[in-house]
Amino acid sequence: MPYVNIKITREGVTAEQKAALIKGATDLLVSVLNKNPATTVVVIDEVDTDNWGVAGETVTPRRANGK
Numbered sequence: 001m002p003y004v005n006i007k008i009t010r011e012g013v014t015a016e017q018k019a020a021l022i023k024g025a026t027d028l029l030v031s032v033l034n035k036n037p038a039t040t041v042v043v044i045d046e047v048d049t050d051n052w053g054v055a056g057e058t059v060t061p062r063r064a065n066g067k
Contacts, residue, residue, distance in 0.1 A: 001039040002029050009059055010046040018044050 004025045022042040029035040049059035 001041065002033070002035050004029070004040070004042045005045065006042065007045045007047055009049050009052050011049065011063075013046065 025042045026037050026040045052059045
């Protein structure tokens with residue numbers, strides 16, 4: 001049973017976008033590894049931008065500065 005964990009920043013991702021990620025990850029495992037989609041689990045974790053760091057700073061000020 002494949003388990004995929006996708007982590008993204010919490011920045012207004014829609015339910016439709018999440019559904020597309022889940023379907024895409026499932027389809028990839030089916031096409032590349034011949035996994036059964038009925039037993040493939042995909043979890044999306046949304047992380048606050050204050051809890052996600054890049055290049056030594058949180059994403060919150062990076063977004064504010066256009067990075």
